[in-house]
Amino acid sequence: MALTLVTGGTGHLGGDIVDRLVRAGHRVRVFARSPGARPDVEWASGDLATGAGLRAALHDVDTVINAATYSPIARRGGIRPIDFFRSPSAVDVEGTERLLAVSGEAQVRHFLHVSIVGLDEATLPYARVKLAGEWLVRASDLSWSVVRAMPFYYLLDRLLSGLSWLPVWPMPTARFNPVDTTDVxxxxxxxxxxxxxxxxAEIGGPEALDLVALARQYQDARRLHRKILPIDLSEAKARGMGFVVSQGVRGRLTWADWLRRNDPGTRSAA
Known part of the structure; x- marks a missing residue:
């Protein structure tokens, strides 16, 4: 049976990709710094940032799904001033370059790279890093695919939860359509x-809403009462910050439904 390697397979999206592959009967190997506990996949230890373990991980691999990324904003659940000046590239650029090279040596038949919608006009350093990694894939001699996705609901949830201590939430009126990782x-x-x-085809969520509406739905679901201060952005500035509406495929799960499914109070009661 053909073997599929998933990088980033212990993350939110990567874990959902692994689940989907396993349910469909695929043989799956997950490349991670530390092996996980699930017994229904193979585990390959290594690190894209250094290249450690890559050759062993790609042995006998037919398809690579590269869902690995390193976003400081996503990891900490908030934005800091440094994020407007630089973002690490060891995973998304140098790591992608290493993965492509070793995939070529291993004669991988298909290299699928997960990217982000709207990168061409985005100006944040993380977006520029992601775009550089994507262009490495596009320039590769491998048989490749690129799938761009909108930002994920769990990231929006994390960012908004970090504002819960503030009495006033400044929110851009820019529209976008975040998406659930299972749909992606x-x-x-x-x-x-x-x-x-x-x-x-790129993929986004089923609804295009501005951040004011998304924040209000979040507050309603989490039983919060905070004043929301709408902030108007020019279209150019909004697109530079990644606020776009995707074209192509739309997911099924709405933000309101995601919030209900992921209510901390419901989970703790269960």
Whole structure:
């Protein structure tokens, strides 16, 4: 049976991709710094940032799904001034370059790279790093695909939860359509095995809303009462910050439904 390697397979999206692959009967190997506990996949220890373990991980691999990334904002759940000046590239650029090179040596048949919608006009350093990694894939001699996705609901939840201590929430009125990782995983896995290649349909959530509306839904779901201060942005500035509405495929799960499914009070009561 053909073997699929998933990088970033212990993250939110990567874990959902692995789940989808396993349910569909694929043989899966996960590349991670530390092996996980699940017994229904193979584990390969290593690090994209250094290249450690890559050759062993790619042995006998037919398809690579590269869902690995390193976003300081996502990891800490908030933005700091440094994020407007620089972002680490060891995973998303140098790591992608290493992965492509070793995949070529291993004669991988399909390299699918997960990227972000709206990178071409985005100006934040993390977006520029992601775009540089994506262009390495596009320039590769491998048989490749690129799937761009909108920001994920869990990240929006994390960012908004970090504002809960503030009495007033300044919120841009820019519209975008964040998406659930399970919807993205379904699309990514479909693209990995449908025989098509190149830049694939991007995926976003089913609703395009501004951050004011998204924040209000969040406050309602989390039983918070905070004043929301709308902030108007020019279209150019909004696009530079990544606030775009995706074209292509739309996920099914709405932000309101995601919030209900991921209510901390409900989970703790269960």
């Amino acid at each position: 995983a379904n699309h990514v896995v479909a693209c990995a095995f449908d025989g098509q290649r190149g830049v694939r």
